Amino acid sequence: xxxxxxxxxxxxxxxxxxxxxxxxxxxxxxxxxxxxxxxxxxxxxxxxxxxxxxxxxxxxxxxxxxxxxxxxxxxxxxxxxxxxxxxxxxxxxxxxxxxxxxxxxxxxxxxxxxxxxxxxxxxxxxxxxxxxxxxxxxxxxxxxxxxxxxxxxxxxxxxxxxxxxxxxxxxxxxxxxxxxxxxxxxxxxxxxxxxxxxxxxxxxxxxxxxxxxxxxxxxxxxxxxxxxxxxxxxxxxxxxxxxxxxxxxxxxxxxxxxxxxxxxxxxxxxxxxxxxxxxxxxxxxxxxxxxxxxxxxxxxxxxxxxxxxxxxxxxxxxxxxxxxxxxxxxxxxxxxxx
Amino acid sequence: xxxxxxxxxxxxxxxxxxxxxxxxxxxxxxxxxxxxxxxxxxxxxxxxxxxxxxxxxxxxxxxxxxxxxxxxxxxxxxxxxxxxxxxxxxxxxxxxxxxxxxxxxxxxxxxxxxxxxxxxxxxxxxxxxxxxxxxxxxxxxxxxxxxxxxxxxxxxxxxxxxxxxxxxxxxxxxxxxxxxxxxxxxxxxxxxxxxxxxxxxxxxxxxxxxxxxxxxxxxxxxxxxxxxxxxxxxxxxxxxxxxxxxxxxxxxxxxxxxxxxxxxxxxxxxxxxxxxxxxxxxxxxxxxxxxxxxxxxxxxxxxxxxxxxxxxxxxxxxxxxxxxxxxxxxxxxxxxxxxxxxxxxxxxxxxxxxxxxxxxxxxxxxxxxxxxxxxxxxxxxxxxxxxxxxxxxxxxx
Numbered sequence: 001x002x003x004x005x006x007x008x009x010x011x012x013x014x015x016x017x018x019x020x021x022x023x024x025x026x027x028x029x030x031x032x033x034x035x036x037x038x039x040x041x042x043x044x045x046x047x048x049x050x051x052x053x054x055x056x057x058x059x060x061x062x063x064x065x066x067x068x069x070x071x072x073x074x075x076x077x078x079x080x081x082x083x084x085x086x087x088x089x090x091x092x093x094x095x096x097x098x099x100x101x102x103x104x105x106x107x108x109x110x111x112x113x114x115x116x117x118x119x120x121x122x123x124x125x126x127x128x129x130x131x132x133x134x135x136x137x138x139x140x141x142x143x144x145x146x147x148x149x150x151x152x153x154x155x156x157x158x159x160x161x162x163x164x165x166x167x168x169x170x171x172x173x174x175x176x177x178x179x180x181x182x183x184x185x186x187x188x189x190x191x192x193x194x195x196x197x198x199x200x201x202x203x204x205x206x207x208x209x210x211x212x213x214x215x216x217x218x219x220x221x222x223x224x225x226x227x228x229x230x231x232x233x234x235x236x237x238x239x240x241x242x243x244x245x246x247x248x249x250x251x252x253x254x255x256x257x258x259x260x261x262x263x264x265x266x267x268x269x270x271x272x273x274x275x276x277x278x279x280x281x282x283x284x285x286x287x288x289x290x291x292x293x294x295x296x297x298x299x300x301x302x303x304x305x306x307x308x309x310x311x312x313x314x315x316x317x318x319x320x321x322x323x324x325x326x327x328x329x330x331x332x333x334x335x336x337x338x
Numbered sequence: 339x340x341x342x343x344x345x346x347x348x349x350x351x352x353x354x355x356x357x358x359x360x361x362x363x364x365x366x367x368x369x370x371x372x373x374x375x376x377x378x379x380x381x382x383x384x385x386x387x388x389x390x391x392x393x394x395x396x397x398x399x400x401x402x403x404x405x406x407x408x409x410x411x412x413x414x415x416x417x418x419x420x421x422x423x424x425x426x427x428x429x430x431x432x433x434x435x436x437x438x439x440x441x442x443x444x445x446x447x448x449x450x451x452x453x454x455x456x457x458x459x460x461x462x463x464x465x466x467x468x469x470x471x472x473x474x475x476x477x478x479x480x481x482x483x484x485x486x487x488x489x490x491x492x493x494x495x496x497x498x499x500x501x502x503x504x505x506x507x508x509x510x511x512x513x514x515x516x517x518x519x520x521x522x523x524x525x526x527x528x529x530x531x532x533x534x535x536x537x538x539x540x541x542x543x544x545x546x547x548x549x550x551x552x553x554x555x556x557x558x559x560x561x562x563x564x565x566x567x568x569x570x571x572x573x574x575x576x577x578x579x580x581x582x583x584x585x586x587x588x589x590x591x592x593x594x595x596x597x598x599x600x601x602x603x604x605x606x607x608x609x610x611x612x613x614x615x616x617x618x619x620x621x622x623x624x625x626x627x628x629x630x631x632x633x634x635x636x637x638x639x640x641x642x643x644x645x646x647x648x649x650x651x652x653x654x655x656x657x658x659x660x661x662x663x664x665x666x667x668x669x670x671x672x673x674x675x676x677x678x679x680x681x682x683x684x685x686x687x688x689x690x691x692x693x694x695x696x697x698x699x700x701x702x703x704x705x706x707x708x709x710x711x712x713x714x715x716x717x718x719x720x721x722x723x724x725x726x727x728x729x730x731x732x733x734x735x
Contacts, residue, residue, distance in 0.1 A: 083696045111699040132591075143591040144511060149688070150696035155405045158417035169511075169592065170407045172682040172693075181486075186494040187510055187601065189591045 023095055023227070023234035024068065024286055032074050035061035036094035039079040041176055043200045043310040043318075044100050053077045056309040057098035059299035060119060060225060060242065064096060067241045067291040072298030081175055082150040086111050090228055096238055098225045100194060102152045112229040117242045119224060119302075121322040121331060123217035124153050125195035127202060130212050132189060137216040141166040146179045146188035148172075153193050156219040176201060194221050196310065196318060203315035236285045244292040246334040247274060248301035250325050255300035262293045273337050281337060292337075302332065384702060399698045400425070406693050408684045410600060421694045428689030429711055435606050435685065436672040436715065442611035443671060444664075447618025454623045465619070473616040478677050480613050485605035485681040492601075495592060505585055507593060510601060514586035517597035523580035530573035531566070538562035602683040606675065614671045618664060625660035626652065657730045665723035669716050676712070686711050 027033055037045035037057050045055040053075075062072035078094050089097045090112065100122070101107075103115040126145075128134050137160070147154050149172040161168050171188045173179050180201060183191045191201065195217060202208045225242065227235050248254070251271050253261055258275070265277040272278035276289030285291070299305050306323065310316045324330025354360045388395055404424040407417050411427045412434070453465040472480070489510045493499060498509035507514040538561070545556040574580070586596030629652050637647040678685040679692055691708035695701055 083692065086696075086699060087701060106699075141590060142594065149682070149693050154693065155417075155697065158405055158407045161407075162417060168407075170409050172409075172684065172688070174679065174682070182489060185489045185510060187489045 023231045024237065027068055027095055031069065032076050033061065033065040033068065033096065034076050034078055034094045035064070036078045036080050036085055036088045036097040036099055037061065038099050039081060039175055039177070041100065041197060041200050042204050043314065043316045044196070045077070045098070054309070056120070056305060057100065057225075059305040059309065060098045060245075061096070062298045063245055063295040064238055064241050066294040066298035067244075067287060068237060070294055072294075082148055083174075086113065089113065089226065092228075095234070096225060096227050100197065100223045101226060102194075102221045103224045103226075104152060107226075113226040114229055114235045116225040116227070116235075116239050117246070117334075118222040119242055119246075120196065120222075122194040122196050122221040122223050124156050124192060124219040124221060125198050125217055126214040127183075127191045127198045127211055128189060128214060130210055134214065137214050137218065138164060138166070140168060140190060142168065143190050144169040144171050144188040145190045145192055146171045146173055146183050147192055148176065148179065149174060151193070152219070152221065157192055160218045180204070194223070196223075196316070199310070199316045199318050203317070233286055237287065240285060240337070241291075241295050243334040244274060244295055244337070245302045245305065246325075246332050247337060248292070248296045249303040250327065250334065253296055253301060254304055255297055258293055258296045262290070270336070270338075279338075388702065395702065396700075397703055399694075399700050399703070402698070404694060405697065408689065410603065410684055421690065421698070424694055425686065425690035425707065425711075428684060428686035428691075431683065431689075432672075432675055432678075432685040432687075432711075433715070435603060435610065435675050435678070435683070438607050439610040439614065439671050439675065440668050442607070443614040443618055443667070446611060446615035447667075448622050450615055450619035451622025451626070454619055455626060469616045469619050472612055473620075477609060477613045477674050478680060480609035481605055481677055481680060484609045485601060488601040488605055495588065498588070498593070505583075507586060507588075509593075511592065512598045512600040512604065514593040515597050515599070516583040516585045517595070519582040519584060521580040521582060523577040526577050527570050527573045527580065530569040534565040534569040537565050537569075541565075600683075602678070602681050605681055606678050606683050610671050610674055613674075614667050617667050617670075621660050621663045621667065622656075624663075625656035625658075628659045629655050654730065658732060661723065661727045661730060665720060665727070668719050668723065672715050672719060673712060 035058075037053065037055075040046040041055070043055055045053060045057040048054045058075075058077070061075050061077065065075045066072035078088055080088050080094075080099060085097060085099050085101065086107070088094045097113075098119075100120070102122075103118065107113055108115055126137050126140070134140065140161075145157065145168050147157055147170055154170075154172075157168075157170070171182065173182060176193070176197065179191055179193075182188055184205070191198065193201070195213065198213050202211050202213070205211060225238060227238050247270075248258075251268065251274065253271065253274070261271060262275040262277065265272045269278060273281060274292050276282055276291070276293060280289060282289045282291045300308065303325075306320065307313060310318045312319060320328070320330060322331050324332065326333040348356075354364050385395060400422040401420055403418050404421045405417050406424075408415055408424065408427050410431060412430050413423075413426060415423055415427050450465050450469060453461050454469065456462045456465070492508060492510040495509045495511055498507040498514070500507055505516050541556075541561055542558050545558045549555055584595045586593040586598070588594075633651055633655065634647055637651040638644075642650065675685060676687040679688045682688070687708060690704050695704035698704075
């Protein structure tokens with residue numbers, strides 16, 4: 001009996017199609033990176049008019065694909081809701097998650113995710129129509145508030161109103177796209193989500209000027225990519241790709257000059273190490289020497305990605321703020337590559 | 339037996355396989371083993387995978403605070419309540435919409451079914467068009483459509499329609515009504531109501547025995563209605579209106595006080611009812627058509643008036659055809675209520691199977707709970723309908 005059970009267990013373990021295997025090998029064999037993104041949040045990840053995915057998160061996916069596969073276009077984007085994102089990643093359907101996801105302890109430890117370095121420091125805010133005449137979130141007693149279910153924002157909202165002793169009616173909605181008609185039709189007075197998401201939603205309104213984001217930021221929302229626990233090599237690849245993009249901005253390496261700078265060793269050893277002209281850092285993470293060069297060439301360094309998708313020049317018009325380099329008064333701080 | 343016949347015993351395999359009876363037993367045993375293996379392997383696979391991810395199977399999270407708010411809760415709930423309490427809130431919301439939906443869809447379905455048989459061409463065709471349109475469009479679209487209509491075409495809170503001179507309001511945030519607060523004296527009204535029901539039941543028994551003995555008929559229905567409505571009303575007036583009404587008033591962003599029926603509940607309830615009613619209407623039509631016209635004629639020939647013919651001859655027989663498919667419509671309605679999530683109605687799928695699942699990451703545990711809950715609800719509905727079906731079944735002597 002014991003033997004049959006053992007045999008059955010062995011057979012089933014073999015059958016079990018978990019993605020515990022070597023993610024790097026899987027991705028290489030497939031020739032494509034499966035990247036979990038949002039179902040559509042302008043500026044972060046949304047298909048453009050030609051059906052091409054564009055955005056901040058999308059560019060990070062492309063950078064990883066470029067580092068691993070040598071081609072930033074070899075990405076299959078897997079759209080996910082707030083509810084499905086972690087399942088898609090842990091079931092092995094996605095290799096990596098870039099979906100404006102807040103890093104929290106329970107997600108890290110209990111959901112068994114390994115969070116990459118934070119690529120966007122965000123916080124939860126409130127958007128209201130200017131016509132309401134509200135100037136502070138403390139004035140929102142009794143308001144109806146549209147909120148995406150299954151997000152950390154839902155919990156922050158409950159905590160914030162509870163600690164301030166004010167009441168509200170939560171109006172749960174499934175995705176950002178559903179929030180828009182409900183908010184505009186007046187089903188809710190307020191829409192709350194990460195401030196970056198508010199900027200993106202507001203930018204897509206017909207009359208963005210009729211709406212304002214309240215000054216209160218009620219939570220810390222460090223948005224970061226994530227991979228599954230248990231594949232340290234894959235984690236390192238993703239982690240250092242994100243850090244390489246941040247470091248590249250600090251060193252002045254852009255998508256335009258990266259070819260030129262990477263052609264021959266220069267005077268700056270930091271640049272040389274990053275671009276594979278000195279040492280063999282790529283080999284440490286199972287890649288070749290040009291991994292970082294390709295990642296930077298794919299969508300530019302961190303600053304370029306920011307400016308192109310969500311920066312002040314775009315419809316979202318988000319300032320760098322906390323997301324500036326540490327040397328510019330922000331808190332982006334890439335660990336040295338050495 | 340001839341001497342030339344082989345004396346060798348047939349092999350075990352031959353015994354089991356070539357004998358018809360044995361074979362059928364063997365096949366059934368094999369099929370059972372395959373089934374057990376299949377489902378067992380799926381469960382085992384899930385458990386192994388969870389273990390491999392380092393996440394044991396545990397319901398301990400149910401005791402943790404849920405940390406999210408729910409707008410419609412009929413039992414005490416706050417963001418500090420446990421996930422278990424959130425689950426109960428969800429179950430009650432599911433039951434509320436399921437029961438309300440079953441009642442409305444039954445009334446609508448029977449009405450439509452009868453209209454569909456009307457000899458009036460226009461009425462008949464209108465019912466026909468309605469039924470064919472509604473039951474051929476997915477119920478999710480009905481839910482979204484009705485929710486969209488409510489949210490987009492009803493006025494905003496500040497311009498809410500004032501009904502019944504400042505006592506009720508309707509806006510795209512729902513129907514705001516006065517809520518009752520029962521004073522201690524109200525128990526007399528309640529007692530009068532229960533008394534009236536007991537009286538009606540006794541009166542019905544008396545009327546039956548009277549009819550059996552003498553043939554005299556008493557107006558049971560009207561006496562019962564009068565008693566059940568009249569007695570509580572008299573008690574209500576006699577005890578001096580023991581209800582305080584709390585009226586909704588517009589304060590700040592929303593109406594405060596009173597009770598509210600939210601657009602999410604309204605949309606889900608109406609959509610499920612309208613959708614299921616179309617199916618019930620067809621069941622009712624089939625049931626009535628199944629009764630041979632000769633039954634009606636025979637009944638009329640015996641001198642029964644038309645309404646008695648309907649009540650005593652046609653409907654009891656038609657019900658036997660209507661009730662079994664009606665049960666499955668009720669089951670469909672209860673299960674379709676899980677589409678609530680599409681418009682943010684906080685039913686059991688949205689609470690424990692949605693937000694709790696997502697916040698705790700306990701997908702397997704939450705889904706098992708949700709499935710068990712729907713199973714229990716469905717089995718209860720089936721049980722009740724089977725009991726009712728037995729009650730109305732043809733009693734053969």
